[in-house]
Amino acid sequence: MITFCNRLYRAYGILTGPALCVLLIGLLAMAVTACGSSPVTQQPSWLYRNTRAIIGGQVDVTVEIADNANQNSPIAVDLIVVYDEKLMEQLMGMTAGDWFAKRSQIRRDYLDGAGFDSWGWEWIPGQKVPVQKLPLKPAAIGGVVFAKFITPGAHRSRINPFDDVTIFLRENDFAVNIPNDITDNIEFSED
Numbered sequence: 001m002i003t004f005c006n007r008l009y010r011a012y013g014i015l016t017g018p019a020l021c022v023l024l025i026g027l028l029a030m031a032v033t034a035c036g037s038s039p040v041t042q043q044p045s046w047l048y049r050n051t052r053a054i055i056g057g058q059v060d061v062t063v064e065i066a067d068n069a070n071q072n073s074p075i076a077v078d079l080i081v082v083y084d085e086k087l088m089e090q091l092m093g094m095t096a097g098d099w100f101a102k103r104s105q106i107r108r109d110y111l112d113g114a115g116f117d118s119w120g121w122e123w124i125p126g127q128k129v130p131v132q133k134l135p136l137k138p139a140a141i142g143g144v145v146f147a148k149f150i151t152p153g154a155h156r157s158r159i160n161p162f163d164d165v166t167i168f169l170r171e172n173d174f175a176v177n178i179p180n181d182i183t184d185n186i187e188f189s190e191d
Helices: 002-012 017-034 046-055 085-092 096-109
Strands: 057-065 075-082 116-123 132-136 142-148 156-159 165-169 174-176
Touching: 057 075, 057 116, 075 085, 075 096, 075 132, 075 165, 085 142, 085 156, 096 116, 096 142, 116 132, 142 165, 142 174, 156 174
Parallel strands: 057 165
Antiparallel strands: 057 132, 075 116, 075 142, 142 156, 165 174
């Protein structure tokens, strides 16, 4: 078969059948793997993020925890990937306290992964956390991170579910996807 395709190519300059499929698959594989993160931003490229949006994939969650995070108390953190517009609106109106109080009922209201997927952790100040690799289904419309701090405030952050996430847990609040040297100098609001 390959010999036949080679003859057609040499005779007419046309790729056909299996040779064309192999070429297209190879080009697609090179495009996806070559489109890793930008060396400047360390964020995945546009093509890589949009491929995740169509076929799913994996999202890396990196966590940096200050030695005095949450005033030296453990911190519960939930990351939610949402597939339902109405639920996304509802979550964006909640504080972290609301989420942690109502999450059991919300899980019962949405059948197994139909409206959202969620992952939860509890970490202590100064803990070194390995990168969390989360599966991502296609068709996510948004994401939210909630962190249960002792201090008053919303303690909620919207995320793009197709980007890798870095969570910076600090003394009184948290930030998502900004460089560590910037978060060290930020006074987080306590709204």
